[in-house]
Amino acid sequence: xxxxxxxxxxxxxxxxxxxxxxxxxxxxxxxxxxxxxxxxxxxxxxxxxxxxxxxxxxxxxxxxxxxxxxxxxxxxxxxxxxxxxxxxxxxxxxxxxxxxxxxxxxxxxxx
Amino acid sequence: xxxxxxxxxxxxxxxxxxxxxxxxxxxxxxxxxxxxxxxxxxxxxxxxxxxxxxxxxxxxxxxxxxxxxxxxxxxxxxxxxxxxxxxxxxxxxxxxxxxxxxxxxxxxxxxxxxxxxxxxxxxxxxxxxxxxxxxxxxxxxxxxxxxxxxxxxxxxxxxxxxxxxx
Numbered sequence: 001x002x003x004x005x006x007x008x009x010x011x012x013x014x015x016x017x018x019x020x021x022x023x024x025x026x027x028x029x030x031x032x033x034x035x036x037x038x039x040x041x042x043x044x045x046x047x048x049x050x051x052x053x054x055x056x057x058x059x060x061x062x063x064x065x066x067x068x069x070x071x072x073x074x075x076x077x078x079x080x081x082x083x084x085x086x087x088x089x090x091x092x093x094x095x096x097x098x099x100x101x102x103x104x105x106x107x108x109x110x111x
Numbered sequence: 112x113x114x115x116x117x118x119x120x121x122x123x124x125x126x127x128x129x130x131x132x133x134x135x136x137x138x139x140x141x142x143x144x145x146x147x148x149x150x151x152x153x154x155x156x157x158x159x160x161x162x163x164x165x166x167x168x169x170x171x172x173x174x175x176x177x178x179x180x181x182x183x184x185x186x187x188x189x190x191x192x193x194x195x196x197x198x199x200x201x202x203x204x205x206x207x208x209x210x211x212x213x214x215x216x217x218x219x220x221x222x223x224x225x226x227x228x229x230x231x232x233x234x235x236x237x238x239x240x241x242x243x244x245x246x247x248x249x250x251x252x253x254x255x256x257x258x259x260x261x262x263x264x265x266x267x268x269x270x271x272x273x274x275x276x277x
Contacts, residue, residue: 020235020236024240031244033221033244035221057233060233061231062230062231062233062234063228063229063230063231063234064228064229065226065227065228065229066226066227067225067226067227068222068224068225068226069222070217070220070222070223070224070225070226070243070244071225071226071241071242071243071244072192072193072194072241072242072243072244073192073193075241075242076240076241076242077239077240077241078238078239078240078241079228079230079234079238079239079240080234080235080236080237080238081233081234081235082233082234082235084233
């Protein structure tokens, strides 16, 4: 299991309880389609793409995604989320080669 | 006279066999042609044709074009490898009435399905944005599934100057 660079951004930075905020999740991933050829060896590069992403907020799955290879390299997933108390937002993602990773941030509403 | 009849019969039999042969060869060739086409389609991983993908999402019901769905894609994409797509749906997002899923499809890509997003009322707002790859100039389509079982759709043509595959 390799460690991938990923990032969860919440906009606006300061938010209150009950507010609807924008959440974007970015991950550094090659998203190889399996159709591309290596220019030197003329061999097909094997497919490697994210096939599932799950947003989990305080133990409740709020968004699930089925993903195919047509997404760009280093994909971004942006949705909205309703703040419902302090806690943890974790994003679990897996790819077609069986690699599973998780990224999480703390949710701290003010006021 | 009798000889003549025999000869006639023989001729009929020959004709019959000729026809039979012709039919047999056609029957033998045609499935191989269709198999070859199917093999071509299934060359990529888990590829469905665009129509089959839409049918798989809507269950053959078909989707209705609606102004409630707004799809934001650049009309001209300089680089097909990174095309930003934003889908927004007007919906109250309550327990009774919310957007179940947003599907994004690229009609002419090898695998037309890009992403399925399953939303819940906890999202608060029905919006999804991502970046996709486009191999050539084509339509980008979104199919939105509502909680009452209806499907809405919106599409836009995108011109790609540099393809994003290969």
